[in-house]
Amino acid sequence: MKAxxxxxxxxxxxxxxxRWATRRGKSRLFGHKAxxxxxxxxxxxxxxxxxxxxxxxxxxxxxxxxxKEEVDGIMNLISDFCEQDVQRCVDLGVKVVTMGDLSRxxxxxxxxxLNLIQKTKDNNKLIVNVGxxxxxxxxxxxxxxxxxxxRVKSCDExxxxxxxxxxxxxxxxxxxxxxxxxxxxNFMLYQCxxxxxxxxxxxxxxxxxxxxxxxxxxxxxxxRRFGGLLAK
Numbered sequence: 002m003k004a005x006x007x008x009x010x011x012x013x014x015x016x017x018x019x020r021w022a023t024r025r026g027k028s029r030l031f032g033h034k035a036x037x038x039x040x041x042x043x044x045x046x047x048x049x050x051x052x053x054x055x056x057x058x059x060x061x062x063x064x065x066x067x068x069k070e071e072v073d074g075i076m077n078l079i080s081d082f083c084e085q086d087v088q089r090c091v092d093l094g095v096k097v098v099t100m101g102d103l104s105r106x107x108x109x110x111x112x113x114x115l116n117l118i119q120k121t122k123d124n125n126k127l128i129v130n131v132g133x134x135x136x137x138x139x140x141x142x143x144x145x146x147x148x149x150x151x152r153v154k155s156c157d158e159x160x161x162x163x164x165x166x167x168x169x170x171x172x173x174x175x176x177x178x179x180x181x182x183x184x185x186x187n188f189m190l191y192q193c194x195x196x197x198x199x200x201x202x203x204x205x206x207x208x209x210x211x212x213x214x215x216x217x218x219x220x221x222x223x224x225r226r227f228g229g230l231l232a233k
Contacts, residue, residue: 017180017204035206062136083113094126100166101135137190
């Protein structure tokens with residue numbers, strides 16, 4: 002293992018549900034349902050691999066432009082997960098937190114999500130940070146507006162980071178985007194300054210522990226210098 006290559010925080014862009022379903026002659030919502038099961042597998046895999054933080058991109062600020070039927074279906078799927086998997090999260094030791102503007106979410110989902118956050122707040126096996134109605138540019142603008150409201154007169158990187166949704170979390174060590182697309186799509190732009198990236202050609206519903214293990218092997222071979230030089 003190279004120096005500085007302890008993987009503590011894994012972030013994943015869960016991409017490819019719709020394409021996965023279309024190739025099988027199914028609806029896009031069928032793909033999103035399969036994506037929920039993939040998330041459950043991934044949470045278990047992270048615990049087994051001793052990863053401490055998992056950030057996932059569940060729904061972006063841009064996703065509202067999708068057809069209403071698909072958006073409503075996604076909202077219902079997330080709500081069902083929050084309602085039905087509370088005990089599973091508690092039993093696994095998962096602490097759920099969020100990043101994103103929850104105010105626009107349907108009341109049913111918002112209630113279920115806040116209940117899940119409350120019920121899991123004392124868990125410490127794995128933090129699952131869910132990006133929902135999240136966009137990195139919106140997050141940065143929000144941070145600036147919060148600082149203006151607080152009349153912050155001087156700002157350094159640490160001060161600015163304290164106004165982000167992820168103020169209590171370290172930056173991601175590794176960001177994986179499923180489906181083979183090689184872009185971030187407005188995901189954790191400030192936090193990813195020194196993250197490593199991995200783009201497997203695997204759609205999210207097919208994502209599993211083996212993909213994560215392969216990504217970790219690639220990650221551990223990289224030299225993370227953070228702008229400096231590794232000691233010899």
